Amino acid sequence: MKHLLAIEGLSREQVERILDRTESFAEVGRRDIKKVPTLRGRTIVNLFYEASTRTSSSFELAAKRLSADLISIKSAGSAVDKGESLKDTIATLSAYDPAAIVIRSPQAGAAGLVAGWTDASVINAGDGMHEHPSQALLDVFTLRRRLGSLEGIKIWIVGDVTHSRVARSCLLAFGLMGAEVTLCGPPTLIPRGIAEATGVTVAYDFDGLGEADVVYALRMQNERMSESFVPSLREYAACYQIDSRRLGPRQLLMHPGPVNRGVELAPEVIDSPQSLITAQVESGLVVRMAILYELLTGTDRAKPERGPAPAEPPRIGQPA
């Protein structure tokens, strides 16, 4: 694998390989000294055209834990602000010969374009409403740790699917791993054709919610009200909020964050034992370490002796 641009097009084997690698990095995370020299001397560019807390910080920390040199660029205050085109920005950054470019953009397809303009590995950290593959991988990892396998698991993704790249990547990744996915939300916020295109089930109310093993709530953005997708947050919450009444005791709860407390989730379920929200954040770091490792030292890019065997974590202090 050279790039991670989307879940679409990945095989189950490729996903499992990254998850297995993640397990080994999770072990590193439990040590006192969490840094390994695997990517020493290599440069990683974090290029964020959109606000982000957890994705940008976890990629940053993942790069640092792998001993890479890191450049972080946010659109505000950069040449992008002065109207530089994406193509020109990539040409400039490529002059530093980075091993990887991690890009978040409000534009669908931006990461794919960048992959055609640079020799670096490109990681899509979210492109418009299209995909957010590292999020889906960390969610699959979180669920696999908790449940052992996603095979036959029923997962309901609830909320504003139309505007959600997380939903698009997750429904593909969950499906790939054998789960049965249902999308549920206001009819105005479920994209036309999604069921036919992906084989998921679509529901507009919670009548069947009881069958779900996992409820994955999406963030509901305020601006959707003014575009008449939903009449009010109040009505949205009345119809689609996950609260302790609707979430059964054996059902797991997930959310990609940041949470609108009291809108898509009632406060009491966020901190309930069924909530995997904190586990998701923890997984975010190790999954992103595994992604960087897989792309930058993977067998098709480097000689085997340069890196440790796939399932075996690199030892501290060992030369890379």
Place this chain on the structure above:
Amino acid sequence: MAKQTTQLIQRDGEPADLVIGGARLLDPRTGIDEVRDLVVRDGAIAELAGPGAAPAVEGAEIVDGEGLLVLPAFVDPHVHFRVPGQEHKEDLETGTRAAAAGGYCAVIAMANTEPPIDSAAVLGSVRERAEREASVPLGFIANVTQGMAGSELTEMAEMRESGAIGFSDDGLPIRSARVLRRALQYQRLAGGVIALHAEDPELSGAGVMHEGEVSAVLGLEGIPAVSESTMIARDCSLAQYEQATVHVQHLSARASVEEIAGAKAAGVQVTCEASPHHLTLTDEAVRSLDSRFKMNPPLRSEDDRQALIEGLRDGTIDCVATDHAPHAPEDKEVPFAQAAMGVTGLETAFAALHTELVGPGVLPLETLVERMTAGGEPFGIPAPRIEVGAPANLVLIDPALEWVVGEGGYESRAHNSCFDGRTLTGRVLMTVAGGQVAFRQRSFAIGAAA
């Protein structure tokens, strides 16, 4: 002095003297479909002689047409030549050269330029440039509303007298039904068919591709098919009420074909067009997020495409129009949603349709020829004919020749072809437009000389 055929303008040039020997001549309008020698003398068709029986014409170029096809040349009612204001994308010289390379003998340029062609002064200036630069007869559409703002009518009567071939705000719909109604009423004075870009901006929103299964997965905002068909329904109702004549541009959806069929059956004076890209591609091509597949209206579903083909076959769709929309590389080398709408089309229209529709037996060659030559008829420009005495508007084609689009570059200044890199079957070797040899394929010219 430049020659002026109705409202079409072409620069001065040598009238052609040609003998094309032994080619298959095909013109569904005159009914000819046989191997003959075709003699062009002084820019007009002088003789259709039996094979090998053509008399020697002094000074005439002799072309060996064996295995080749001669058709009446094509007419495109919808191109964007970007003059004035965006000559870095295309100009009249490069645009008409692209038209000639595609086998066209007449093209009609849209008025969404910078500034738009909304006054007799701007119209006069582009017509003057055409007299110097147009290698293929070229006509100009003028705007319906001032500045294409959709609120006040242009001086349509004056512009009609100054050579406007018709009127359109193409690029934008006429949002206000009231303004369109006034324009249709005013047609009784000014004349000139009104060509309509049918789209409801409220339904299109910020959409960038067809709303369907592909947009659902890509997370791109969709343009629903009803955005087009509901506007066609509105426009046809108004045309019927005002007894006006309209031409609906670039149909893309099944529902649109059905609206037009219904309107025609009800006696509305309406014609319409469809483009080679809508007839050969679907929104599946957009999965790549390649901006070469971004245009308005968007590529739609396979079902829509089938309806367009059926409409072209049964005549609901009157003609093929390329909507040739050249763009600079920087307009397209950006993420899909930010990329400019539009694709070039003149150089690939026949080959694409021949390869995708005629080759597999979906559409008879005769029907394709009829639809590709009929583009002027909605605007009162008769279709070219292969008959003795007619001005020479001819295209010589090798129907079996395979070529890779873009391999030898483009005649157009722009490279944003949605067929770039594809192998197509059937290539234009020579075009005679307005009695002049407007194009000769380089490889073919060398062969002819030897």
